[in-house]
Amino acid sequence: MRKRNNIIISFDDEVPLLQAVKILRESKEIITDVLSPFPVHGLDEALSIKRSRIPVVGFIFGALGAILAFGFQAWVFTVSYPLIIGGKPFFSVPTFIPITFEVTVLFAGLSMVAALLIRSRLKPDISFKPVDERITDDRFVILVDAADEKTTLNRVKSLLSGIHTLEIR
Amino acid sequence: MDEQFDFKKKYRNILLILITGGILVSLAAILISKPGASRIWANVLLNNQYFMGLSLGAAFFLAVHRVSQSGWHTVLQRLPDAMTTFLPVAFVLMLLIYFGIHNLYRWTDNNLSDKVIEGKKAWLNIPFFFIRLVVYFTGWIVLTRMMRKNSGALMTSSDLKYHNRKILFAGLFLVFYGITVSASSWDWIMSLDAHWYSTLFGWYVLIGMFVTSLAFITLLIWLLKRLGYLKYVRADHVHDMAILIFAFSIFWTYQWFAQYELIWYGHLPEETSYYITRVHHFKVIFFINLGVNFIVPFFGLITFNSKRQIGWVAIIAAIVLIGHWIDYWLMIMPAAAGDKAGIGLLEICMTLVYGCLFIFIVLRSLSTGPLVVKNDPYLEESLNYES
Numbered sequence: 001m002r003k004r005n006n007i008i009i010s011f012d013d014e015v016p017l018l019q020a021v022k023i024l025r026e027s028k029e030i031i032t033d034v035l036s037p038f039p040v041h042g043l044d045e046a047l048s049i050k051r052s053r054i055p056v057v058g059f060i061f062g063a064l065g066a067i068l069a070f071g072f073q074a075w076v077f078t079v080s081y082p083l084i085i086g087g088k089p090f091f092s093v094p095t096f097i098p099i100t101f102e103v104t105v106l107f108a109g110l111s112m113v114a115a116l117l118i119r120s121r122l123k124p125d126i127s128f129k130p131v132d133e134r135i136t137d138d139r140f141v142i143l144v145d146a147a148d149e150k151t152t153l154n155r156v157k158s159l160l161s162g163i164h165t166l167e168i169r
Numbered sequence: 170m171d172e173q174f175d176f177k178k179k180y181r182n183i184l185l186i187l188i189t190g191g192i193l194v195s196l197a198a199i200l201i202s203k204p205g206a207s208r209i210w211a212n213v214l215l216n217n218q219y220f221m222g223l224s225l226g227a228a229f230f231l232a233v234h235r236v237s238q239s240g241w242h243t244v245l246q247r248l249p250d251a252m253t254t255f256l257p258v259a260f261v262l263m264l265l266i267y268f269g270i271h272n273l274y275r276w277t278d279n280n281l282s283d284k285v286i287e288g289k290k291a292w293l294n295i296p297f298f299f300i301r302l303v304v305y306f307t308g309w310i311v312l313t314r315m316m317r318k319n320s321g322a323l324m325t326s327s328d329l330k331y332h333n334r335k336i337l338f339a340g341l342f343l344v345f346y347g348i349t350v351s352a353s354s355w356d357w358i359m360s361l362d363a364h365w366y367s368t369l370f371g372w373y374v375l376i377g378m379f380v381t382s383l384a385f386i387t388l389l390i391w392l393l394k395r396l397g398y399l400k401y402v403r404a405d406h407v408h409d410m411a412i413l414i415f416a417f418s419i420f421w422t423y424q425w426f427a428q429y430e431l432i433w434y435g436h437l438p439e440e441t442s443y444y445i446t447r448v449h450h451f452k453v454i455f456f457i458n459l460g461v462n463f464i465v466p467f468f469g470l471i472t473f474n475s476k477r478q479i480g481w482v483a484i485i486a487a488i489v490l491i492g493h494w495i496d497y498w499l500m501i502m503p504a505a506a507g508d509k510a511g512i513g514l515l516e517i518c519m520t521l522v523y524g525c526l527f528i529f530i531v532l533r534s535l536s537t538g539p540l541v542v543k544n545d546p547y548l549e550e551s552l553n554y555e556s
Contacts, residue, residue, distance in 0.1 A: 041555050051473065059471070086436065094433050097426060 005149050006032055007156050008131050010166045011140040014040045020142060020163050021046045027159055029152075030145035035135045057115040058108040065107025069100040139166070171543070174398060176536035184529045191522035198515040204506075210269030211505035212516060213262070216523040218357060219381070219497050221259035222374075223527065226382025227252035228313045229346060229375075235316075235339035240550035241409055244402055244541055248389045250320060251534040252382065253313040255527055260306040266357075270295065273505050276363040285364050285439075293360055301356060305349045312342040320542055327544040350375050358497075361504035365443045367432070373424045374500075380417045380462075381493045383410060384486035389531070391483035398540060404477040405556040411476035412556075414486060418466035425459065446503045451510070458499055461492035494520065 011017045024031055073096045082090045135141045146152035157168055227249035234242045271277050276286045276293045319335040351371025359370050387410045393399045432440045447455050469485040470476050502510040
């Protein structure tokens with residue numbers, strides 16, 4: 001990936017952050033990323049980020065897990081190795097339900113974690129240098145894409161003159 | 170913010186006509202089809218339990234949200250508050266059981282030489298049955314009344330002490346309700362099959378109550394929105410109601426299955442008798458119960474968008490309401506009415522009578538004050554809520 005030049009705007013509260021995001025988007029600045037110590041309500045809408053598709057992944061893999069678990073048990077207990085347990089019939093649905101349920105949850109859960117990691121390109125040896133150490137603590141930061149750093153910096157500064165920012169650099 | 174529900178004469182008359190008509194048709198059904206005393210009393214018990222459950226579940230809804238100090242439900246709180254005003258009526262209706270107790274409960278027969286029932290005499294005897302009934306209802310009525318009074322006081326006063334008191338009574342209600350709802354379900358439903366017992370039963374009934382109340386609150390929101398009220402109740406609030414219906418329908422199924430699975434696996438005659446009566450004689454209703462209360466809300470409310478459309482959520486809520494009526498039917502009717510059990514004109518008309526009475530009382534209570542408690546500290550949070 002090409003190294004990007006970014007203008008870094010930091011805040012100590014979520015309210016000015018949201019205002020700034022709205023102003024920057026109205027004036028057609030390209031926001032690379034917004035970093036915050038907790039999920040900010042309304043930020044996704046302000047950035048017009050689409051809803052995550054992770055629930056769809058969860059549903060598909062959950063359904064797959066349910067079918068696999070149920071099918072496997074049905075096959076084992078009727079075809080592969082029929083056993084009489086407690087005088088119950090070989091194909092007895094109630095006995096299959098707990099395991100089907102557990103495997104459904106397992107598949108849904110693991111697939112959603114995997115989807116998240118793959119989609120956000122997170123892997124064990126990833127190297128990451130934070131733009132500002134304090135964003136890992138209590139700072140809110142907006143990154144604005146800057147093709148030409150000087151002019152963008154001045155433009156952003158004048159745009160956000162009415163808002164309480166900690167630092168623009 | 171001061172908008173008030175206008176319980177117009179037109180609505181009143183419609184409900185009163187339905188109530189009288191329902192009573193007349195029920196009487197006609199009794200005279201023509203001669204269903205037998207047990208089935209009539211079982212209907213009374215079934216509807217008492219169902220509509221009392223709607224009130225109690227609403228109080229539980231409020232109490233849980235108040236104790237956890239949640240903000241989102243604040244704009245809605247007058248609806249469940251109004252639903253709890255049915256409890257005194259339910260008390261009177263439940264006392265009617267006195268006249269039919271011998272038709273309903275086998276354990277009331279003194280000449281029964283039954284070792285198992287004799288062993289349960291300490292709990293299952295008529296005087297203690299009614300003492301408990303009075304204790305349950307007194308506690309529920311007093312505590313819900315105190316909750317209602319203190320949240321009502323915030324309509325005029327802005328004193329924070331009412332808010333704190335409301336939370337205190339919510340906490341007391343939860344403790345009292347948690348114990349009594351189990352005990353009352355043993356008394357009124359489980360003792361119909363006097364030999365049978367399930368340690369999960371109280372929980373199962375509680376969750377059923379909660380789901381029905383959630384569904385009814387959603388229907389009330391839909392109704393009031395149709396009539397042009399509650400403009401400030403947005404998709405976000407509906408979304409949360411739908412999430413609760415969805416989650417607790419799954420939890421209800423979990424309870425249902427936990428009870429069924431253990432009894433099915435254990436295969437002890439005194440436990441399986443409950444399911445044998447129901448599965449063998451009422452197979453269709455038995456599986457409809459599971460399908461309507463699990464499959465419909467699960468697939469109906471699984472996506473994000475489906476939870477935010479009030480019209481759609483109201484349809485699912487209505488289906489769930491019917492489903493849980495069938496659930497209570499399966500608990501009560503096969504045990505109380507035996508071979509005569511069925512779903513016919515009598516059941517439908519009596520439920521209609523009770524339902525119209527319930528709606529009448531809820532709407533009348535709702536019309537006595539503004540739809541929003543305007544000095545509630547969480548009101549602003551609730552108005553700007555995002556789910």
